[in-house]
């Protein structure tokens with residue numbers, strides 16, 4: 477398979493009794509961007525450091541472009557791996573200007589790189605004179621100057637404010653694509669992971685929970701962790717009995733494609749719930765606890781009467797304010813995903 481750029485086979489690394497990376501097997505195609513997303517401490521940085529060569533695995537095998545870079549009896553030196561790495565803080569040389577930073581190791585192509593990252597006119601600026609976003613562009617240009625086959629980006633935008641983050645990630649993605657560089661992008665922000673990655677790997681406790689394209693992972697989470705962490709889905713207790721699906725939110729008669737019964741955790745995305753404020757307390761089944769404006773929509777935190785918390789995303793002309801009693805409804809879509817005793821199951825609703 478000559479389109480394969482990065483391959484990890486059973487890679488593990490522990491520090492004392494911490495299994496920072498636990499038996500990871502992974503393939504990344506040439507020119508593709510893999511986002512790795514997971515909570516703090518799940519092993520994302522360690523995985524990048526193993527690929528770059530700053531750490532050695534305990535076992536497994538690493539290949540780049542079909543050639544081994546690490547195995548039980550071989551370790552390719554860091555400088556021969558042709559891998560670029562970009563960190564949170566850009567790590568620019570403070571005493572060198574923009575142009576000197578970009579051309580530090582390789583002085584060809586500096587002008588076209590300056591143009592590519594939109595810094596023409598800032599050639600002589602010093603790093604401290606640049607905004608955080610500009611510093612990260614310089615770091616990107618400096619990495620690309622060495623023409624790496626692979627680029628590893630470790631939370632490169634986490635020090636930037638939210639507006640700039642949105643802009644720069646779209647730009648960086650298109651730059652990486654125009655260079656056809658294979659990249660691994662680490663973040664703990666699921667939205668950033670989705671926007672940057674062709675594929676997404678969800679990491680937990682040193683292992684990969686699920687890998688797939690962003691839409692696949694969002695609509696078809698294989699574990700409760702992925703559903704909650706990546707899709708930010710509500711996991712709501714439900715019971716299916718004689719084709720009636722009962723949840724605390726509603727009771728719905730369904731015709732479904734399977735003979736399924738019993739208790740389950742339903743995966744309900746925040747945009748699958750609807751809230752409306754009610755004045756009649758008999759009609760209420762929840763109370764707004766918090767609302768956050770998110771561009772076109774409001775992200776509501778609702779406390780149900782059984783004290784369960786669910787999130788709702790919907791657009792309102794005026795936000796529904798905290799402490800407002802609401803009626804919350806859920807209409808199952810065509811396809812419902814649930815977990816029974818931890819195992820993912822799906823049923824289709826005949827409409």
Ligand code: ATP
Pocket residue numbers: 491494495496514515516517518519520521522523664
């Ligand atoms: P974050 O999102 O907070 O950066 P991460 O997912 O990148 O976290 P890692 O930095 O890879 O996580 O750490 C994984 C685990 O390994 C953590 O428990 C961490 O404390 C531990 N660890 C990492 N490096 C070392 C080290 N050099 N010595 C000992 N423990 C380490």
